[in-house]
Amino acid sequence: MKQIAFVLVFIAAHALFVWTLMRRIRILKRCKPEDRLDHMGDRVMSLARFFLGQGKVVERVAYQRKPGVTSFHHIWIFWGFLIISVGTIEIFFSGISGGRIDLSFIGATPYRLLKLTIDSFNVIVLVAVCFAFLRRIVIKPRLIPLSADAAIILGGIGGLMITHYGFHAFHFVASGQAEAWAVDSPLAVSAHLARVFGNVPAETAHAISEVNWWGHVLILLTFLNYLPYSKHVHIITSGPNIFTRRLGQRGILPKMNIAEAEDIEKIGIVGAYKDFTWKSMLDNFSCTECGRCSNFCPAFNTGKPLSPMHLVHDIKHEALERGQLESNLEDAEKRGAADLVTQIKAQLEEMEPLIGGRIKEETLWACTTCGACQEVCPVFIEHPEKIMLMRQNLVMLKEAVPTDLARTFKNLERNSNPWGLAPDKRMDWMELVEGGVPTIEEKPDAEYLLWVGCAGALDDRIKKSTVALVEVLKEGGVSFAVMGAEEGCVGDTARRAGNEMLYEMQATQNVETMNGHKVKKVITACPHCLHTIRNEYPQIGGNYETFHHTQILKQLVDSGKIQIDQPAAKSMTYHDPCYLGRWNGEYDAPRELLARTSGEGAVRELDRAKQHSFCCGGGGGRMWQEEHIGDRVNRDRIKEVIASGAESVGVACPFCTVMLEDGVKDLGAEEKVQVVEVAQVIARSMRRKPKPVEPAAPPTEPTV
Numbered sequence: 001m002k003q004i005a006f007v008l009v010f011i012a013a014h015a016l017f018v019w020t021l022m023r024r025i026r027i028l029k030r031c032k033p034e035d036r037l038d039h040m041g042d043r044v045m046s047l048a049r050f051f052l053g054q055g056k057v058v059e060r061v062a063y064q065r066k067p068g069v070t071s072f073h074h075i076w077i078f079w080g081f082l083i084i085s086v087g088t089i090e091i092f093f094s095g096i097s098g099g100r101i102d103l104s105f106i107g108a109t110p111y112r113l114l115k116l117t118i119d120s121f122n123v124i125v126l127v128a129v130c131f132a133f134l135r136r137i138v139i140k141p142r143l144i145p146l147s148a149d150a151a152i153i154l155g156g157i158g159g160l161m162i163t164h165y166g167f168h169a170f171h172f173v174a175s176g177q178a179e180a181w182a183v184d185s186p187l188a189v190s191a192h193l194a195r196v197f198g199n200v201p202a203e204t205a206h207a208i209s210e211v212n213w214w215g216h217v218l219i220l221l222t223f224l225n226y227l228p229y230s231k232h233v234h235i236i237t238s239g240p241n242i243f244t245r246r247l248g249q250r251g252i253l254p255k256m257n258i259a260e261a262e263d264i265e266k267i268g269i270v271g272a273y274k275d276f277t278w279k280s281m282l283d284n285f286s287c288t289e290c291g292r293c294s295n296f297c298p299a300f301n302t303g304k305p306l307s308p309m310h311l312v313h314d315i316k317h318e319a320l321e322r323g324q325l326e327s328n329l330e331d332a333e334k335r336g337a338a339d340l341v342t343q344i345k346a347q348l349e350e351m352e353p354l355i356g357g358r359i360k361e362e363t364l365w366a367c368t369t370c371g372a373c374q375e376v377c378p379v380f381i382e383h384p385e386k387i388m389l390m391r392q393n394l395v396m397l398k399e400a401v402p403t404d405l406a407r408t409f410k411n412l413e414r415n416s417n418p419w420g421l422a423p424d425k426r427m428d429w430m431e432l433v434e435g436g437v438p439t440i441e442e443k444p445d446a447e448y449l450l451w452v453g454c455a456g457a458l459d460d461r462i463k464k465s466t467v468a469l470v471e472v473l474k475e476g477g478v479s480f481a482v483m484g485a486e487e488g489c490v491g492d493t494a495r496r497a498g499n500e501m502l503y504e505m506q507a508t509q510n511v512e513t514m515n516g517h518k519v520k521k522v523i524t525a526c527p528h529c530l531h532t533i534r535n536e537y538p539q540i541g542g543n544y545e546t547f548h549h550t551q552i553l554k555q556l557v558d559s560g561k562i563q564i565d566q567p568a569a570k571s572m573t574y575h576d577p578c579y580l581g582r583w584n585g586e587y588d589a590p591r592e593l594l595a596r597t598s599g600e601g602a603v604r605e606l607d608r609a610k611q612h613s614f615c616c617g618g619g620g621g622r623m624w625q626e627e628h629i630g631d632r633v634n635r636d637r638i639k640e641v642i643a644s645g646a647e648s649v650g651v652a653c654p655f656c657t658v659m660l661e662d663g664v665k666d667l668g669a670e671e672k673v674q675v676v677e678v679a680q681v682i683a684r685s686m687r688r689k690p691k692p693v694e695p696a697a698p699p700t701e702p703t704v
Helices: 002-030 040-052 072-097 108-139 148-175 178-182 189-196 202-229 231-243 278-285 292-296 308-335 338-350 361-365 372-376 383-397 403-415 423-432 454-458 460-475 492-496 500-516 527-540 549-558 588-598 633-643 654-666 678-685
Strands: 448-451 521-524 545-548 572-574 648-651 674-677
Touching (some): 002 072, 002 308, 040 231, 072 108, 072 202, 108 148, 108 189, 148 189, 148 231, 231 278, 278 308, 278 383, 308 338, 308 383, 361 383, 372 383, 383 492, 383 500, 403 492, 403 500, 454 460, 454 654, 460 549, 460 654, 460 674, 492 527, 500 527, 521 549, 527 545, 545 549, 549 588, 549 678, 572 588, 588 678, 648 654, 648 678, 654 674, 674 678
Parallel strands (some): 448 521, 572 648, 648 674
């Protein structure tokens, strides 16, 4: 009877699980297709490192600023669960076969070692589960409460461990095997427990063992079917999500087929859950609710209505609720149930929209696209892309654009720069350079095109950095030229703010001009321009070897073409630009340059640095919008700079320069810290070659 009962329960539980899983897959199949099965070798290695190895989970997180407070306990629960699952397989075998099959066929010694390993890991998992409860109740990390769902899952895991010991310990008591297993092995926890309860009669011990066996089985099968309906569905989906994650360059938005579409509503703008790709939707089902994305988000940390964690859950719940109704509608239509079809359609029409409804407009506009959320996500969810795709819906379909940003769009459309200044103003900065600056027409064989950018050419504060950069390039003998008035806005602001049509217009014009001049290599001081030209212009035929100016300056210093002989400051720190660091992986070049000019040990690291750097607040179109909610992002960052005790902060991005300088002024901290661009630091510190002395003119004969 036990065997029959187990087989029936086993089949029913797994049938229910498969049914639920197929309903989730049905939702994913409604989404857009996407190929994520390339580079299989790299994907297998990624799965081993980040799923089996839990590489991102155990990464120490900087936002907590508390020593020892990490998610390291999670890896013990995860590994312990995997190892204990081997014992679960044996329980299933014994249940199906009536106890005639176990894993002893692997050999006596390996089998004994396996059982001891499972026993020891049970203890580790129990301790980790207790710590997880303690963490939620006492330590209380932000965004990680002791919810009913968390309590059920942790309680279920703990129950599995306890019933494991109960089953094995009392089985040893009933069969008299405790002493044999406990000899010379402190890891044989079940056997030692059996010795504690050794006086229990064999018949009673057998009954207790059976109760624990069934308890273990029922907890496990209930756990299996509860998972898809809980936040811990990531136990099922995180492996596939990591395996299919984006490899290579991050932060590249998909190109729209604007020219090929009949009307704007058919170009692939995200308006509902089905407009995301299946991989993007799988992201939402894989969220572990660890809270890291929101805890690192500059918008969330300064009181804005954006929590990346809640955003992905909003999309998930939209897909589940609307997807369930759509599945019911499909089934009703197949059955010809006209009344039910009408009822379900009415329910769908009554649901609030995803964008502007479930997810508020102010939530989407709060994002700086800094990528901090994506960087720390243990399952590689791509939050910024989802936000930018939904912004396209607001801009291109609903025309729901904040006033400040609408003004910026108009300026970009009319004059191809955010200020709306006349295109010929792009060349005014060149008058500040001694000896002038060659244009690409004057010097068509130049090795590099110096992409100046809108801020570098038009903002008075950034012009100084551009002039300094040109002076260093000249001093280092670099062959370069600029596009002058032919250069337009690179398109970063338009694209990140959701105006894909405007971006494509700007980018296409720039690519045509650059290709016309046969540009091969590009230098730019703007990380936003760097990211767009290097990673996104290839989508429209612009393939250029693109460098950030700090990379070129480092080459000049390393080669001795630029020699540093004057210290720039007694103490400095460095602010990592999001689009240079997180999105394009350059952390070292600016630091090494500042170290060369400041002396060993003079450059101090901020608490939030490198991949965990805190945004200046200017990305994603936020540069052109006022902050009316919460604290200013740049104020938060400058407070950290001041707390470092450094007298100056080095920057390598025009947006960062403007935002941090504004933050300094806002706090009245001009006497405490200065914002300096890396090129300016090098220009001040480098040894300049003596200028050639022109021969004096011969004296003229006096006239009579």
